[in-house]
Amino acid sequence: MKRFLDRITDGEVLVVDGAMGTMLIARGLPPGACPEEWNLTRPEILEEIASLYLEAGADVITANTFGASPMKLAPYGLADMTEDINAAGVAAVRKVVGDSAYVLGDVGPSGRLLKPYGDADRDEVYRSFERQASALVSAGVDVVFVETMMDLNEATLAVKAVRAVSPDIPIVTTMTFDDTPGGFFTIMGVSVEDAASGLAAAGADVVGSNCGNGIENMVRIARLFGEHTDLPLVIQSNAGLPEVVNGELVYAETPKFMAARVNDLLDAGAKIIGGCCGTTPEHIRAIRGAVDSLVG
Amino acid sequence: MGILIEISESLQRGDFENVTALTERAVADGVSAKEILDAGLIAAMDTVGERFRKHEIFLPDVLLAAKAMYAGMDVLKPLLADADVPSRGKVVIGSVRGDLHDIGKNLVGIMLRGAGFDVIDLGNDVAPERFVDAAADEGAGVIGMSALLTTTMPAMKAVVELVEERGLSDDVKTIVGGAPVSADFAREIGADAYGFDAANAVVRVKELMDIS
Numbered sequence: 333m334k335r336f337l338d339r340i341t342d343g344e345v346l347v348v349d350g351a352m353g354t355m356l357i358a359r360g361l362p363p364g365a366c367p368e369e370w371n372l373t374r375p376e377i378l379e380e381i382a383s384l385y386l387e388a389g390a391d392v393i394t395a396n397t398f399g400a401s402p403m404k405l406a407p408y409g410l411a412d413m414t415e416d417i418n419a420a421g422v423a424a425v426r427k428v429v430g431d432s433a434y435v436l437g438d439v440g441p442s443g444r445l446l447k448p449y450g451d452a453d454r455d456e457v458y459r460s461f462e463r464q465a466s467a468l469v470s471a472g473v474d475v476v477f478v479e480t481m482m483d484l485n486e487a488t489l490a491v492k493a494v495r496a497v498s499p500d501i502p503i504v505t506t507m508t509f510d511d512t513p514g515g516f517f518t519i520m521g522v523s524v525e526d527a528a529s530g531l532a533a534a535g536a537d538v539v540g541s542n543c544g545n546g547i548e549n550m551v552r553i554a555r556l557f558g559e560h561t562d563l564p565l566v567i568q569s570n571a572g573l574p575e576v577v578n579g580e581l582v583y584a585e586t587p588k589f590m591a592a593r594v595n596d597l598l599d600a601g602a603k604i605i606g607g608c609c610g611t612t613p614e615h616i617r618a619i620r621g622a623v624d625s626l627v628g
Numbered sequence: 629m630g631i632l633i634e635i636s637e638s639l640q641r642g643d644f645e646n647v648t649a650l651t652e653r654a655v656a657d658g659v660s661a662k663e664i665l666d667a668g669l670i671a672a673m674d675t676v677g678e679r680f681r682k683h684e685i686f687l688p689d690v691l692l693a694a695k696a697m698y699a700g701m702d703v704l705k706p707l708l709a710d711a712d713v714p715s716r717g718k719v720v721i722g723s724v725r726g727d728l729h730d731i732g733k734n735l736v737g738i739m740l741r742g743a744g745f746d747v748i749d750l751g752n753d754v755a756p757e758r759f760v761d762a763a764a765d766e767g768a769g770v771i772g773m774s775a776l777l778t779t780t781m782p783a784m785k786a787v788v789e790l791v792e793e794r795g796l797s798d799d800v801k802t803i804v805g806g807a808p809v810s811a812d813f814a815r816e817i818g819a820d821a822y823g824f825d826a827a828n829a830v831v832r833v834k835e836l837m838d839i840s
Contacts (some may be wrong), residue, residue: 363725364753445731449691511685519731521686529737574778574808576816581778581808607777 348606349385371420378424389620393499400440403460437468461493528560540566564603572611583610587618594622636672660766673742681827720751725782733774
């Protein structure tokens with residue numbers, strides 16, 4: 333299989349899959365349960381989700397390891413299982429995709445605030461990321477996504493930990509921005525400009541944004557990133573914020589709506605496009621279609 | 629009173645060491661603990677909340693300011709008579725069942741304490757019964773619920789319903805907040821209020837408790 337970053341350099345646009353959490357809940361993940369524990373206990377569900385996204389046309393399929401750092405697993409009493417949980421998450425996806433798609437090792441925030449804002453030591457957080465990264469790389473992921481970051485210091489620790497574990501694994505890093513009257517900022521006050529330069533300095537190969545509030549904001553965020561970095565961009569938008577319709581939570585943005593904004597994302601420099609909260613295989617299929625029709 | 633202004637400025641900068649030192653000095657200079665608390669710490673925290681609400685400052689600034697406020701409070705606590713301890717009322721807060729996210733909820737707790745409320749923080753993944761039991765046991769006037777996951781939002785409705793079922797609706801008001809929560813959702817589930825961010829939540833709680 334051609335190397336991940338080479339495909340981007342050669343002008344391809346890669347499609348990543350969509351939401352994981354909502355898919356797990358739809359398949360019975362109980363409230364309060366650790367989503368990553370299912371890697372060990374219900375691998376067939378992770379395989380099913382991977383196959384749905386593969387079939388929808390994603391080039392990159394996410395292993396269910398967002399919260400599988402030891403620090404994040406600790407509240408469930410599962411920190412000791414870090415290696416097994418990450419390996420099983422990767423194995424479930426690899427079993428489905430083989431060499432036909434890239435397996436994405438997913439690294440989410442530690443769930444703790446670094447000192448002085450919170451009580452977590454930098455070393456402790458770094459070691460937690462390093463242990464997860466080591467487990468993911470050993471399990472054979474093709475790319476690591478450090479995602480949904482809000483604190484640039486924490487994102488930097490995560491990127492450096494992954495790089496320390498592997499000198500050549502591609503690292504894609506996203507932060508999550510809110511739309512404020514003064515512009516886009518993460519909850520910790522990081523601007524797009526600071527994210528672009530900070531993540532590049534940390535050593536990320538691809539930078540951008542995920543989650544957020546709808547794909548139209550993501551177009552604006554992508555343009556801002558483009559003004560401040562020459563690195564390829566990644567955008568994984570959610571399907572807007574959920575609304576209550578007849579007592580049910582519904583994400584506002586349809587596959588068609590999101591796919592119609594793909595052109596703007598490409599113009600802004602996005603080389604990796606996928607979904608976040610509320611997106612489904614149908615959204616990814618529509619995005620795939622848009623990418624194929626726009627990128628020759 | 630110059631020193632109270634200094635305390636306020638240090639607190640707003642998040643300089644907790646200075647707040648401790650200045651609070652000690654104010655006490656030594658004979659300023660009453662109550663005055664230091666009201667005109668120094670709480671007034672400063674109000675300003676911090678207001679600036680956060682206007683997006684002039686960010687979460688890290690609020691966290692450091694809160695740390696500074698607690699540092700000052702630690703100095704004052706032994707000196708405050710019970711009657712002086714600020715309480716505009718009790719508020720029970722927590723992230724709803726299934727939700728392990730607590731940054732937003734913690735922030736609301738900090739801002740409520742800063743505004744003089746007695747806050748009972750039940751933590752994360754709080755079952756509806758625990759919210760309502762705690763409110764009843766503690767005589768809290770408001771239950772504040774936070775959710776970051778869309779999937780845990782329905783647990784908010786369960787709390788609202790339980791308050792009603794136990795006949796507590798007149799005494800215990802409910803407020804909901806969190807990234808995916810909206811005013812429409814709050815109305816839909818019958819919650820008494822919606823706080824769109826932590827500073828706004830304080831304003832709404834004051835309204836629920838008839839404090840202007």
